[in-house]
Amino acid sequence: MFHVQVRSFISTVITAALVVGSTALPAYAGRSVPAFAGRAPNASDAGCFAESFGTQTNICGDAKLYIVPLPIDVNGSYTAVVSAFSAGWESFIKCGVYSNNKDNTAQTSFPWKNVDRFNAPSEISLPFSVPSDGVAWVGCWVWPGGRLNSVRW
Numbered sequence: 001m002f003h004v005q006v007r008s009f010i011s012t013v014i015t016a017a018l019v020v021g022s023t024a025l026p027a028y029a030g031r032s033v034p035a036f037a038g039r040a041p042n043a044s045d046a047g048c049f050a051e052s053f054g055t056q057t058n059i060c061g062d063a064k065l066y067i068v069p070l071p072i073d074v075n076g077s078y079t080a081v082v083s084a085f086s087a088g089w090e091s092f093i094k095c096g097v098y099s100n101n102k103d104n105t106a107q108t109s110f111p112w113k114n115v116d117r118f119n120a121p122s123e124i125s126l127p128f129s130v131p132s133d134g135v136a137w138v139g140c141w142v143w144p145g146g147r148l149n150s151v152r153w
Contacts, residue, residue, distance in 0.1 A: 030152075031070075031071065031152065031153055032150055032151065032152035032153075033068060033069075033150065033151055033152075034054030034055070034149070034150050035054060035055050035056040035066070035068060035147075035148035035149055035150055035151070036051050036054045036055070036056060037068055037069065037151075038056070038066055038067050038068030038069065038137075038138075038148075038151075039066070039067060040064055040065065040066055040067075041065055041067050041139075042064075042065065045060070045064045045065070047060075048060035048064045049064070049066060049142075054149075054150070055147050055148060055149050055150075056142075056147065056148045057142075057145065057146070057147040057148075058091075058142040058143060058144050058145065058146050058147075059144070060144060061144055062143075062144065063092075063141050063142065063143045063144075064141070064142055065139055065140070065141055065142075066139070066140050066142055066148060067137050067138065067139045067140075068137060068138045068140075068148075068151045069135075069136075069137045070097075070135075070136040070137055070138060070151065070153055072130045072134065072135065072136055075129075075130050075131055075132045075133070075134055076129065076130065077127070077128070077129045078127070078128055078129070078130065078136075078153050079125055079126065079127045079128070079153065080097050080125075080126040080128060080136075080138050080151055080152070080153040081123050081124070081125050081126070081151070081152050081153065082095045082123065082124040082126065082138060082140060082148065082150075082151050083121065083122075083123055083148075083149040083150045083151070083152075084115055084121075084122050084123075084124060084140070084146065084147060084148050084149060085120075085121055085122065085146070085147040085149065086115045086117075086118055086119075086122060086143075086145075086146050086147075087118060087119055087145055087146075088118045088119065089118075089143075090143060090144065090145060091142075091143050091144060091145035091146040091147075092114070092115065092141075092143040092146060093114070093115045093122075093124070093140055093141065093142050093143065093146045093148070094112050094113065094114045094115070094124075094140065094141050095112065095113060095124050095126060095138055095139065095140040095141075096109060096110055096111065096112035096113070096126065096138070096139055096140075097109075097110045097126045097128035097136060097137070097138050097139075098110070098136065098137055098139060099128055099129065099130045099131065099134050099135065099136040100131075100134060100135050100136075101131045101132075101133065101134050102133040102134065102135075106131060106134075108128075108129075110126060110127065110128045111126075113125070113126060121149075126138065138151050
C-alpha cells in the first residue's frame with residue numbers, strides 16, 4: 001500500500017512539472033532553416049537559384065523573388081533574421097515577411113528591408129506577427145549574384 005501511494009505521489013508531481021514547464025515556454029522557438037528550404041514562387045524562375053551547402057544564389061541576369069516558409073507553433077510576435085551576402089549594388093537583396101490566417105482572408109505584409117552592407121555577411125531583421133492558426137513566410141528579392149544563407153526566427 002505504501003509503495004502505491006508513493007508511486008502515485010511521484011507520478012502526480014512529475015505530471016504537474018511537465019504541465020507547468022510546457023505552459024511556460026516562450027513564443028520564440030529559436031528555429032532556423034537553410035535558404036534551401038525555400039523556393040522561387042514563379043516556377044519559371046526555379047532554375048535561377050543555385051544551391052551550395054544550403055545557400056541559394058541568383059545565377060540569372062535579373063532580380064528574382066525567393067520565399068522561405070517559417071513554421072510557427074504559437075501565434076504572436078517574432079523577428080525573422082535573414083542571413084545573406086551581397087557583393088554590391090549589382091547583387092542587391094531586400095526581404096520582407098508575410099503572414100496570413102488559416103482561411104487566407106487576412107494577409108499582412110510587413111515592411112521590406114535591405115541588406116545593410118556589401119562584400120561582407122549581412123543580416124536583415126524583420127519583425128512580424130502571426131494570427132491564431134496563422135502562417136508566415138519570408139520573401140526576398142535577390143539580384144544576380146546575391147546569396148541567401150539562412151533564416152532564423
